[in-house]
Amino acid sequence: MSVDTGLDVRLSGALGGFGLNVAFTAPASGVTALYGPSGSGKTTVLRAVAGLSRLSGRVAVGDEIWQDDATGRFLKPHRRAVGYVFQEASLFPHLSVRGNLGYGRRRAGERPSGADFDEVVDLLGIAPLVERATARLSGGERQRVAVGRALLTKPKILLMDEPLAALDRASKAEILPYLERLNRERNIPIVYVSHDVAEVARLADRVIAISAGRIGLQGGVEVFESFDVDLTGGRAEAGTVVTARVAGEDAAYQITRLDLAGQTVVIPFAGLAEGREVRLRIRARDVAIALKRPVGISIRNMLDATIVGLEADPDSAFADLHLDVGGVGLRAQLTREAVAELGLRDGMSVVALVKSVSFEPETFT
Incomplete structure (x- = not known):
């Protein structure tokens, strides 16, 4: 279900x-991520939107005002058309999967439109699970049911509070495609x-970075190009998010080849259809x-690039490079010593090397 003006x-x-002080809007569709370190206030914001916690201010979804202190309006949680998915699935243990899903339908009451049972079961791939007891579900299956x-x-907005945090890598890999499909x-x-x-980076259309109860960077996934320690968890986490297209797969070597601005990138086998964007x-x-271009080297990804920016902090061992790869931006973090020995400078043509094994399953779609 959509709303005209999203979330305010x-x-x-x-x-x-x-203490928390935030103001933001989220569009009427797509994924807006509240990102930041533990304890930064992300869950507090989510709970306040749902009405589970109360802060001063205003919350509106489309033309519905759920809280407005100026007029004294505050809707109780059960009156807000919110779908809330917690870190733990919190399914009812005495009910089957069908029973848990049925509870959602009953809670919707006479609320118009929205997804029906068969649509949701198909969307999340849980048809084989509907008669199963919740105790017999894996972690990823439990979250899909949640x-x-x-x-x-039939919510007007879906709130998801670290839904993958309690899952192991295999369970994350299982559920991520379903969240993308959603x-x-x-x-x-x-x-x-x-x-x-x-x-x-994989799921979000828009990112709002929160630190110590305040909003810092916000925008598209390009915010992760920042080296800001407080907002992105340290220099080692900075990077770029790029879009490539599947060019083909090699089942024998379990690799997928992508086209990135006319150059080839090799990642671990992804099982994706040719032509799909990644x-x-x-x-x-x-x-x-x-x-x-080096020879006799195991690195598969060698991308012709141009240095379009170089930042070297004399009080740090590192230098930050901005690269252009056929119109696509990349970042590199090198030691200042390496920059000096290679004579790197703005406008210089270089080759960017990226190991295929650096693309872990959760880093690509």
């Missing part, structure tokens, strides 16, 4: 000694809380620089 949040105040239950409440196929705004850069996060620390 303006909140301030203190809870348990923690998402389904939230969708069946974003593509359901025209509903999603506010997604996470402190995981790769996860947000979003890649390339960390600055995973990019090395050569003056010419």
